[in-house]
Amino acid sequence: MTAVDTLIHSRWIAPVEPATTLLEYHSVVIHEGRILDILPTGEALTTYNASVEHSLDRHLLIPGLVNTHTHAAMSLLRGLADDLPLNEWLNDHIWPAESRWVNEEFVHDGTQLAMAEMLRSGTTCFNDMYFFPDVTARAAAHCGMRANVGLIVLDFPTVWAHDADEYISRGLAVHDQYRGDPLIRTLFAPHAPYTVSDKPLERIRVLADELDIGIHMHVHETADEVDRAIELTGKRPLERLHGLGLLSPAMLAVHMTQLSTAEINQYAASGGHLVHCPESNLKLASGFCPVQTLSAAGINVALGTDGAASNNDLDMLGEMRSAALLGKAVGADASALPAHTVLEMGTLNGARALGIDADTGSLLPGKWADITAVCLDTIETQPVYNPVSQLIYACGREQVTDVWVAGRHLLKERRLTTLEGNDILERTRDWRNRISSG
């Protein structure tokens, strides 16, 4: 018998790799934070001797969900201004509220609220873009969640920096601070083509290349963005980014609802990744991202919720469902985006986009034990003919019972182990009272 840290026995496991695999009555063996083995439970019991053992006999185990586009701290602005178009929402509500309220305390409290919600809905890793990325990184590291913090860059001054050079230098300091951290990674996050000019974008390209980190950017979110760019620069934003050398495997372009066939082919050839945010695109009436066409062109499509101020949640289970439903309708093909494919988008494809798929995104021996358990034995998901179908089409976030990140049990029978839920709620109510009366 080999001594190991943890054994999880599960009714079903969808490891995502190999694709579309479904294991029954198997166990995951965890040692020193990583998956050591996955094997039939009968064999596991005679092979391994674990310090901790979990029997999840009504559950499906999946890789922890990877939310590839968030503005975590904006959870404090959830529902502040709904049912408005993107420009009015940003210019008249969100940006004024941010300039009034965002500070280190806001980012800390908002990120904790967001992480509590993400863990409670099965997400183990998020890719963020916001001010004070150092605060986000510290909160995530303290909680034990895997985070990719965006080193945000804008042309105009905010509470975080005065000009593009200062954004970049403060970002580089955060990058240095977390270099080699097992949970925290950094990416450049130039906000969008319409908020960052050529010079900083060129500098970001060179630096991202030197540091071997990604570039996380909103691109072609709305038709209006494209039209305005043509007016101002004579070019569509993707054409401009291509000219600046930014289209490469380092790029994570978010939204991409406005794409010509030539642009799809060009982006596929560049090796860039795409982050699809279906609910945000719907709610802001931004347009439809042609996911099936993009995947068929060979583009790696990951999924993100966007911030809770626009979505209005950080629930990747719900986002996978919306992606599956919308992908069929937009592709005019009910067999498009089947359940297994969407689960891959919500896990492994996100890890690929972030360059961490050797370490997470699927349940394979050698990878970190980033694992989510959902109970399928409820009124809402019975009968179970196909567990992955139930996961995508019927399962709610409340059915997530347990979450591990690098083997650490962060959600335990729905209880957060590294965050104080009541304390977070109290601080959230305080922020609400301040912001409402301000």
Add this chain to the structure above:
Amino acid sequence: MTAVDTLIHSRWIAPVEPATTLLEYHSVVIHEGRILDILPTGEALTTYNASVEHSLDRHLLIPGLVNTHTHAAMSLLRGLADDLPLNEWLNDHIWPAESRWVNEEFVHDGTQLAMAEMLRSGTTCFNDMYFFPDVTARAAAHCGMRANVGLIVLDFPTVWAHDADEYISRGLAVHDQYRGDPLIRTLFAPHAPYTVSDKPLERIRVLADELDIGIHMHVHETADEVDRAIELTGKRPLERLHGLGLLSPAMLAVHMTQLSTAEINQYAASGGHLVHCPESNLKLASGFCPVQTLSAAGINVALGTDGAASNNDLDMLGEMRSAALLGKAVGADASALPAHTVLEMGTLNGARALGIDADTGSLLPGKWADITAVCLDTIETQPVYNPVSQLIYACGREQVTDVWVAGRHLLKERRLTTLEGNDILERTRDWRNRISSG
């Protein structure tokens, strides 16, 4: 002090009538199953003396949700065949499974599973279409839920009847049986234009008129349906229904994803109601129902989940959210279908379509006390700037705590009071094993 049955004190109440009203710190007074009064809690405490009092100080009260299109018993086939186009799904999977398995026991057990799910997600009333409507009616009456059972009619034989005449005569017997029942009503439910021929449709029109009941029918669900009808009859289905005199305020046309401007105007002029099923339309890639345009034309648009075999749930909170998100994208207008409008679609508009809006669908004195309470003080729906926005865009079914139908407390702090959840789960697992191995 006036003696009454029940007082519910609530942090917020969205009564739906008057439109967009939000009450704070008010109480609902219930007596003999009906709403007697709604007034500030301070006044309620000095005016009424209640046998039972509930203090819901973190909750929003809304009218019970009205699911205006279901096939309740099909919950037993949830997830049996996903990611398939409508015709293949129906012809190769659902219809064969139904002809093999559907009987009175199946309908009873499936309806109980469906009602448990609906009550747990805040629905108090459903409009069903399925075989053995007598069994559905009996199960609903026994549970205490409000149900509108469809007297299904098809041209071809099934376990319920051999030909259209027998469907109609069996339906009329169910109608007679439940005449005057406070919870159960009947509607004719000719399945679809492509499954019911002219003669039975004409008879249904005459009978519906005589009995003063509605007609619940799938219409223009897919482009394929319309194309085939033109091939076979030379007419689009709506044109044929118009010729048969079926377009009237008695009609509840479900789906309606394929509509010309002329058809929209004609349907609006007829006074017919429309039941929008956004998730089913997306999942089966049936097409997009232009809800904003239909509402603007004056058509009453209600909401339905469709059966759990196609959706795959009966969660009206989720369906309202999908309707709001999709309506904005399809209308290319982020201000389309705002939260209050969608709540009205999910409650009062359903009651209107069913002809029961004098008795339910909003929280007004005199109406039955059909009420749903949701707790908004969770990680997922804090902060609360706008309770109705939180309800539509962030709230999950798990936040429904209490449900009353005609003043009877059917869900009490998430516990079903008239259904046995464990027993339902056990029978559901049994059906799953039988159907899978068959």
